[in-house]
Structures are given as C-alpha cells and as structure tokens.
C-alpha cells in the first residue's frame with residue numbers, strides 16, 4: 618500500500634529527477650542513514666574510499682560538532698577552581714581576598730585582591746604594605762597587590778587596622794595558590 622502511495626505522488630519542485638540515492642557499501646543504507654548505523658566509523662571509511670565528495674560533507678558535519686564540544690570544555694574550565702578572579706566594582710559584594718603563592722623554592726609571596734572594592738588606592742596600599750612589612754610590594758593587576766613575603770596571616774590584623782571600613786570578616790583567606 619505504502620509503495621502505491623509513493624508512486625502516486627508527482628514530481629516535486631526543486632528536485633532534480635531521477636533522484637539519485639547513494640547507497641553505502643558498508644551498511645547498504647542510503648548514506649544519509651549511515652550516522653544511525655552502529656558502525657558509522659566503518660561507513661565513513663567506506664565513504665572516504667569510494668565517495669570522497671560525500672565524505673567531505675560528513676567530515677564537515679563532524680568538525681562543527683567537535684568545535685561545539687571544545688567550546689563547552691572552555692566554558693567549564695572558565696568556572697574552574699584555582700582561578701582567582703578580580704571582582705569588578707559593580708558586581709558582587711565587597712571583599713578582600715588574601716592568598717599565598719609560591720615564589721622560588723622556599724619563598725612565598727602574598728596576593729591581595731579586592732581592595733578596590735573598598736575604593737582604596739592600590740598604589741597607596743602597596744606602598745603601605747611595603748613599609749609595614751619592610752619588603753617589596755607592588756600593584757600587579759587591576760585589583761591585585763603582590764607582597765614579597767608570607768604575610769598573609771598578618772593582613773587580617775593589618776588591613777582592618779589601616780582601613781577601618783574593612784572588617785576582618787570582609788577578608789577571605791584563599792589559602793595557598795598552586796603553581
């Protein structure tokens with residue numbers, strides 16, 4: 618019955634007759650159906666060998682899938698741990714973050730971020746830390762100061778002492794940064 622119905626349907630616009638159906642030598646299905654075949658990889662191998670032009674189309678399709686996959690991975694990475702992002706003024710609560718980062722084999726530096734969320738001049742702050750801890754201290758980013766020395770624990774006292782608006786509760790200890 619179905620066969621009869623199909624025969625009754627007349628030529629369609631935009632279709633070149635006779636319709637050429639290309640069958641796959643691996644799965645014997647029209648090549649559009651190959652991707653549903655469990656051995657699609659072998660179909661692709663067959664296509665590559667016998668119908669390189671059709672194979673190119675298939676390959677292009679595959680590539681776009683891969684690109685999406687990689688984009689997805691990137692997105693996941695971006696939110697990953699270990700990346701200390703500088704918070705923009707507009708977004709998120711005010712917070713200062715302190716962490717320790719390795720410098721050389723034995724030495725550590727202390728990284729302070731978030732001071733600008735309290736409208737503190739980073740240059741002034743870096744200079745203050747340098748004098749207070751008698752060590753190098755410099756502005757290293759948008760909202761980041763690196764102090765040459767392990768002074769992380771001291772900062773919980775020193776920062777609120779210097780800037781009364783920053784309570785100790787506003788300072789988050791991010792611990793040790795991994796290299």
Ligand SMILES: [Zn+2]
Pocket residue numbers: 641642643644645646648650651654660661
């Ligand atoms: Zn096939």
